[in-house]
Every structure is written in C-alpha cells, then in structure tokens.
Amino acid sequence: MxxxxxxxxxxxxxxxxxxxxxxxxxxxxxxxxxxxxxxxxxxxxxxxxxxxxxxxxxxxxxxxxxxxxxxxxxxxxxxxxxxxxxxxxxxxxxxxxxxxxxxxxxxxxxxxxxLPHAALLGVDGLVDARSELESVDIEATKAPSHLDFDYTDEWDEEAVTERTVLYEGPVRGLCRMFPRNFNSHAAVALASLGLDDTRSRLVADPDADSALHVISASGEGFDLEITRDSAIEGVTGDYTLVSIWGSIRRVLDADGGLRFV
Incomplete structure (x- = not known):
C-alpha cells in the first residue's frame, strides 16, 4: 500500500x-x-x-x-x-x-x-565544497516592481528609474533590507561560507522582465558559476514553485527509482 x-x-x-x-x-x-x-x-x-x-x-x-x-x-x-x-x-x-x-x-x-534551495541552484555542490571554498558571490537582477521595499528606508521603488546597484555586501545585510525577496541567498550563504562571508549584489533594473541570479564560487583548484533566469510574478519566480515542491518530495522520499545525491 x-x-x-x-x-x-x-x-x-x-x-x-x-x-x-x-x-x-x-x-x-x-x-x-x-x-x-x-x-x-x-x-x-x-x-x-x-x-x-x-x-x-x-x-x-x-x-x-x-x-x-x-x-x-x-x-x-x-x-x-x-x-x-x-x-x-x-x-x-x-x-x-x-x-x-x-x-x-x-x-x-x-x-x-x-532549508530548501528554492530559487537558486547548486546548494548541494556548495555544501560538498564548503571546507575548500574561498569566496561565494551572488548577483541578482530584478525589476524594482518585483522587490518589496517595505523593510528598508534606504531606497524606494519610485526612485529607481534606471539600472541601479541597490546593495553590495554580506548576504546578512541584503536579507535584512529585503527579507521577502532573498530567502534563497540566505540558503546559499548558510550552505557555504555563512551569512557574513558570502556576498550579495542586488541590481534593480526597470527594464528587467525576469529574475536573474548568478552564483560564483571559487576554491583551491576550482571555479563554479551557476546562472538562473526565471519568469517572475510578484516577489516569487516561477522556478521557485517547482523547486520547493521537488525539495518537499526529496525530504519525504516520495519518489522511487534512482536517488540523486
């Protein structure tokens, strides 16, 4: 049964x-x-x-x-x-x-x-390489209309009329400024170098019609780069929905056949 x-x-x-x-x-x-x-x-x-x-x-x-x-x-x-x-x-x-x-x-x-990887890819690889990582950087590009400015006093949506760097620094700071937008950055940071040593860069672009994330990681003898570009509605990209459902199924071992580790 x-x-x-x-x-x-x-x-x-x-x-x-x-x-x-x-x-x-x-x-x-x-x-x-x-x-x-x-x-x-x-x-x-x-x-x-x-x-x-x-x-x-x-x-x-x-x-x-x-x-x-x-x-x-x-x-x-x-x-x-x-x-x-x-x-x-x-x-x-x-x-x-x-x-x-x-x-x-x-x-x-x-x-x-x-903690699911959600919008981003490569968390498993970062966990595996954690002891050898020297740097992890995440760059996100979104339209300002897909950012929730309610938690920050430093910017407001109407002020962003051209491509603008809103933040560059530790992931912890970005998650405090935009807590509803960058949960996946927190997951990448916690899986790798931590919230203070993993760095995020946020670019707001009024002409962006998708949510673009680029993860770059380096260690002794290797360099990794992962790009994810997804349609978005509100603050949530479409890929995030299928990604979280996949994480739920893996946690509960709901799928038979090969196990991908």
Missing amino acids: TQTHSIGLLGYGRICRALADYVERDPAFELAYVYVRSPRDDLPTDRQVTDLAELSDRPVDLVVEGAAPEAVAGLGDAVLPTSDLMLLSGSALVDPDVEEGLERLADEHGTAVY
Whole structure:
C-alpha cells in the first residue's frame, strides 16, 4: 500500500497556494491543514487552523512555512515538538537567536529543520565544497516592481528609474533590507561560507522582465558559476514553485527509482 505523506502549510500566499494544488493533485500526499491568521473563504473550514498553539496537537510528516520572516521566531514551539519544519523564509535566520532557537528545539525533540534551495541552484555542490571554498558571490537582477521595499528606508521603488546597484555586501545585510525577496541567498550563504562571508549584489533594473541570479564560487583548484533566469510574478519566480515542491518530495522520499545525491 502506498504511503500517504501528510503536509501542513503555514500561510496561504502564492507559494503555499501552489503547494496546496500540488498536494491535492498527488494521491500520495494529504493536506492536513493550513494555518492562517484569520478565516478564509477560499479554504475548506476543516482545513483551516487559526490558533498556532493547536499545531502541536496535529502532527504531520512535514510543515512548510510560507508566511513571512517575522513569523518564524514563534513557530518552533508550535511545530517542532511533533513535526519536521521546512522554512521558506530563510531570511529569518539572519537573527542568530532565531537560528539557534530552532536548532535547539529540533535537537530536543528529534525533529528536523529544512532549508530548501528554492530559487537558486547548486546548494548541494556548495555544501560538498564548503571546507575548500574561498569566496561565494551572488548577483541578482530584478525589476524594482518585483522587490518589496517595505523593510528598508534606504531606497524606494519610485526612485529607481534606471539600472541601479541597490546593495553590495554580506548576504546578512541584503536579507535584512529585503527579507521577502532573498530567502534563497540566505540558503546559499548558510550552505557555504555563512551569512557574513558570502556576498550579495542586488541590481534593480526597470527594464528587467525576469529574475536573474548568478552564483560564483571559487576554491583551491576550482571555479563554479551557476546562472538562473526565471519568469517572475510578484516577489516569487516561477522556478521557485517547482523547486520547493521537488525539495518537499526529496525530504519525504516520495519518489522511487534512482536517488540523486
């Protein structure tokens, strides 16, 4: 008999709506609940949870967080005692207390915290080469209309009328300025040289019609470069949706056949 994988979703924005559709179409998966702050008309009542404290009484195989970075700090106590957690808001980990708190709770309860590569590629290779890496740089180019300026006072969308470098420095700083846009940069940094030694460069280009990311990594005897160019809606690129679904399936070992490691 085929095993059914139970999924809980935290949030119901574009990514979690897409994941709910993937789950509903796959008979090997079951959507156990969606945590939302207030009841929604576009979700069955029996699927909605509005009290975070209830989640510890509803264990699932994997809880996928797709809410917002500021919500992550309060999730560990509710989720990790009974379920594994996949964080899509990796930018939340720029706060060392949040990262350490989640790791401590997972260790205490024998659960796991997963960080998907999401929009970017090559995280597995960076993990493998971590001890030999000398530099890791990520350059992102997006239209200003696809950036969320709500968290920064240094720039606003209307001021960017031509191709402009908005940020250049450690990944930690970029994730603080644009926490909803660069969770994948946090994943690359944490997989390689860390949030302070991995560097990001953000270019805002009003003429850009896609989301372009270039990762460059170097070490003794090797140089790596990975380019990803994807259509984008809002702050989320189309590739990100299929990428996260793939990460979920790998975490739960939902696919048979060859295992790619």
